Amino acid sequence: MQHILKIIAQRLALGLLTLFAISLIITFGVELLPGDLAQAILGQGATPETVRVFRLELGLDKPPYLRYLDWLGGMATGDMGVSLSNKRQISELIGMRLSNTLFLGGFAALIAIPLALTLGILAALYRNSLFDRTINTVTITSISFPEFFIAYVLILFFAINLGWFPGISNISSELSLGDRLYRTLLPAATLTLVCVAHMMRMTRASIINLLASPYIEMARLKGIKPMRIIMRHALPNALAPIVNVIALNLAYLVVGVVIVEVVFVYPGLGQLLVDSVSKRDVPVVQACSMIFASVYILLNLFADIVSIITNPRLLYPR
């Protein structure tokens, strides 16, 4: 156990270092883009005179490294700063959107993960049967379409033709949980269709992989039922690669859903990041990137820890 804590501490420290590197790359990447917030906001209406005043007001006249150090200092004390464009606290700006994104991602994960695992186990159990082939074909087809296409198909059938669900998922704080779930079902279903195939096939592959090993053969010779063999004997040993894939997909559900957000007009974090990049609102871009990067780092850490716990050999690397 001590060992695992040590590993977690090491990985968290490394994660911080990674975050620092990412913040540098993001800041100076955005800095390299042509134009700045003053020009982007004033757009066609920018004149040298008004841009100059606007820059002074925003503090954009200071050199980039100074602005970065200011930001880093704030970040270290837990202050994300204010949005350049409308002077709102970034923590407040992000708060609602982050919770929306997590809500949608969580909802999709609640459907997708049990579904993928069940289908994967069943496919492994009845491998090479008609069932197995159908499941494989359907999930691979759905992952092969771009997500906006799946979203539009769902909207066409379920919102426009049948009228069961709303065509857009605008949600506000006054909605009850049931309403929120109802309004976000179509985007969650889209995300589910997009990420089920990956997890399902990994589950199937890693179980089948184990089914050839001698201890499974032993179990079968003992007369244990196939379902029990898979659940009790194969699955625990197959967990590590499955958890890795699940972690990757969870990360995707949080950081990669901007297209689904746009199609369903869902106010999540992705749209915020896209707007902020196009308007060069650097502090908001930095804050969003930090959140996205942390999600990746933490989920990967989680996957690694689960792998280690399920496979104690990994505790003592050579």
Added chain:
Amino acid sequence: MKKTQINNKPLILGRQVSRRDFIRGSAALGIAGTTAGLLTMSGSAFAATPHRGGRLRAGIAHGSTTDSLDPATYENGFMSNVNYSIQNHLGEVDSTGAMVPELAESWEATNGAQTWVVNLRQGVEFSNGKTLDADDVIASFQHHMGETKSPAKSLLEQVTSMRKDGNNRVIFELSGGNADFMFVASDYHVAIKPSKDGKIDPTDGVGTGPYTLSEFEPGVRFLGKRNANYFKSDRAWFDEFEMLSIVDPTARTNALATVEVDTIDRVDLKTAHLLARKQGINVEETTGTKHYTFPMRTDTAPFDDNNVRLALKYALKREELVEKVLYGHGTIGNDHPIAPINQFHAATLPQRQYDLDKARFYAKKAGGVKVQLSAADAAFPGAVDAAVLYQEHAAAAGIEIEVIREPNDGYWSNVWMNKPWGACYWGGRPTEDWMFSTAYMGGASWNDTFWQHDRFDELLLLGRAETNQDTRRSIYYEMQQIVSDEGGVVVPMFANYVFASVEKVSHGALAGNWDMDGNKFFERWWFAF
């Protein structure tokens, strides 16, 4: 509820014509567009009498998380709607294109339109309870003057002093006569807000408007509740006004088709005819001042040679651009920025045609024309397609145009007014003087053709100070001719504003100065049932 349907096709001389015939015919006659600037595509719902109640939900094609309530930063349709729903201005443009008093009660120009006396409406209350007075007006103007980031700064540079005469009168002194000053003074940036110690709080969201700010999440949603004290008794019919930012055109169409919203702006032109076929949805359009342009830098070779400019102006099939880029939702332009709905539009100026002989003639005079055209869809939707069509049209006259596809990102700061020839759009201006002073006067900040014409500049000053309508008409006529024949801009078309609503949304005559009834639909429209 009684509802009268008007015929969906405009009647001209007692004969029914299709919209397309109408555009073609009227363009040939040089009277493109109707005087009211209104074309109705599918039967529009005009309910007999306005009726109070309901929540109007609108899906708007603009809006960004970087939006701010500060009037000096309004730059998109979403914020323009927020502006007009929570705030008022000195005057407003009505459905005939005229400037009528709003927070002002009346105004009077003296001293050759150099002194303007504006009498304010009395007893108007802001949403924070303060009563409107002259100090509020002065402070609101000052927000856009002097050291400011406001794009309205250059408009208000002509104001040399403002002073109050009692609590309800403001006197503006201008550096020169300006017969159209009230249009400028009612620019959408110059929202009237309450002052405190001579300053306004630009982001407080307080105003005298038809709705009071209830919720505002930039780039997502706006919710306003009806202002019970609103000073216009015959306006603001909805109890609540909700606006969602739906930038993606397909999502916007879906939202309307599933009645998640009651009205949307900027209908996707490719599918507008399909949407109009759907039961219970009306698609409507207005012809306004919005136009698409190809500005050339006349200070840069080869565009400093007017022969090159004329060769290019004659080498374009405008009708085809209207047909293929606007899908018929627009009218052809005549290489000057004055729209058919503008008061002094030069209707008798001969329409420039696609004329290969003339194009060849001028190209030969210029010693051959080989140019680059920079375009991106940020300039206007379909700009790249329009540029490619232009290339084909010009090739027939032996003119070589190389189309350069520029990135959308940073288009306005890196391409527009930087590359020698590009694509651009203009929302247009309600008055000739304003349009010309903004983008055609020598040395103006947004003179995107870097054009300098002495006679034109002289006429501009004459026209601005002139108060006789007939004299002004002849002055602006000559100016449109000069721009068309010698200017650096190709104006292929004026684009209509196309929007759609569910059937129960009703309205009177529509204003064409901005999208959706002058961006005041929430104050002027109502539910018929």
